[in-house]
Each structure stands twice: as structure tokens, then as C-alpha cells.
Amino acid sequence: MANQIQPLDSLFHALADPTRRAVISRLLRGEAPVKRLAEPFEMGLPAFLKHLSVLEASGLIHTEKQGRVRTCRIDTDRLSAAEGWLSEQRAIWQDRTDRLAVFVESQHPTKETS
């Protein structure tokens, strides 16, 4: 319930880039090392690492280094947090339109309420 608004900034910011969204989609199918994650993209590793650190700062992924390979996995709770805010907003809107519908209904006594 407690709306910790601050992290939403970094969350949505992390989602606002096609590369990062692709990484998320990829990680939803299972963990992967940095190199493999980076393969589909045309940028260099340094640029890619920046994207990863944005994702990690947002809490959407966390990574662990073992030997020389860093493995990345997703934190679906953070995804749900983003989804949660959106569905909260939709709830607000739906509640309002529902009450509006009732009001309109009450102004149209001729139409049957069915």
C-alpha cells in the first residue's frame, strides 16, 4: 500500500529504452551472463554496461559475479511495482467513469437501466 514514489522514477526511466526493455524480456526467460546479453546489440560493451547499471539501479535486475563472468537475473517484484502504479491509476480512472456512468444514467430516466 505504502506508495514509495521515489523508485518509480528510476523504474520507468529504466523502461524507457528499447535496449533495456529487450534485456528485461530476455532475462524473463532465464538468467544470463553479460556477454550473452550484449550479443544481440550493436553497441560496445561499455555502452551496454551502462544500460545494465541503469537496470540494476532501478532494482529491475541484480547481478552477481563469479569468477570472471557476471550473471544477471531479473527481479519481477520491481516489474510488478511499475505495473502496480499503472493499475492504481486505471482504478482511479475507472472509479470516476463508473460514477460518471451512474450519474448519466440517473439523468436519463427514460432509458431502461437494464
Place this chain on the structure above:
Amino acid sequence: MANQIQPLDSLFHALADPTRRAVISRLLRGEAPVKRLAEPFEMGLPAFLKHLSVLEASGLIHTEKQGRVRTCRIDTDRLSAAEGWLSEQRAIWQDRTDRLAVFVESQHPTKETS
């Protein structure tokens, strides 16, 4: 179904700012002119207008000027688009974890499947 990925960039980017999210929350309760929208915030109008234009570029709001006052209203379809992408992703993840659960189940013939 057709995933028009490009607009997601501007969509999530628009959501990645507390001012803009507040504007959205406000507009979900009903349309409002620029001046009234800007009141709760401490920034000047030029800065606020930039936020509005980011929101408008993302399609989350559209505005109409009548006389000297510009009225803003929200486009809930764009909100649903963002929510849609997120729930798609969750579906991917859930499908995977479901199949994983089935697999784990099949490796544990001792535990009853209930």
C-alpha cells in the same frame, strides 16, 4: 497484438518523472487548464509547459486551446499501452515459472501432485 515498440520509449519516459505522474493522476480525475494543473508545483510555467509537451508527445494527454486557456485531458489508451507491455512481460515470466513448476514436480515423484 502488433507491438509498436517505438512509442513505448516516449511513454515510459513520460512516466519517469514525479511531476508528470502527478499531472496524470490529476487528469484522471478530470480535465483541467494549464494554469490550474501547474499550481501545485514550484517551478515556473515554461518548465511546466515542457513537462506538458513531453506528456503530449507521448500521447498520454492531448490539449486544446480555446480563447486564452488551454485545456488538458488524458488519453487512457496510452496508459493501457504501458500497462499492456508490462502485463505481457509478466505473462512471459509466469508461463516460464509455471512450466518450471511442472518440471520440478515431475522430478519429485515422491511428493503428491495433489
Place this chain on the structure above:
DNA sequence: GCAATTGTTCACCATATGGCAAACCAAATT
């Protein structure tokens, strides 16, 4: 017509973002 209200535009600024190349480090391989 004058003045207040409501936006809008402009020039400017500091910082963040997203990319590069190149040098570097540490773990595996051979």
C-alpha cells in the same frame, strides 16, 4: 482602451544520457 490573466517563446545554464575508443584487470585456457 487599459490592465490583468494565461500562455508562449527565447536565450541561457547545469547536469544527465548514450555512445565511442582505448587502456586495463583478472580469470580461464593452452
Place this chain on the structure above:
DNA sequence: AATTTGGTTTGCCATATGGTGAACAATTGC
């Protein structure tokens, strides 16, 4: 020990972002 591999750090760059103040419309109300 030498080399490859996987990742990291460091500069550097162009552009975008988020804000400011000041000047500039254009309506509306008196």
C-alpha cells in the same frame, strides 16, 4: 608463462533534459 576471454574503467563527445528569467502575444474584464 602466454594468450584469450569477459568484464571494467577512463576520457571524451554530442545531444537531451529540466530548470531559470525576461520578453512577448492574445484574451478577457473593467
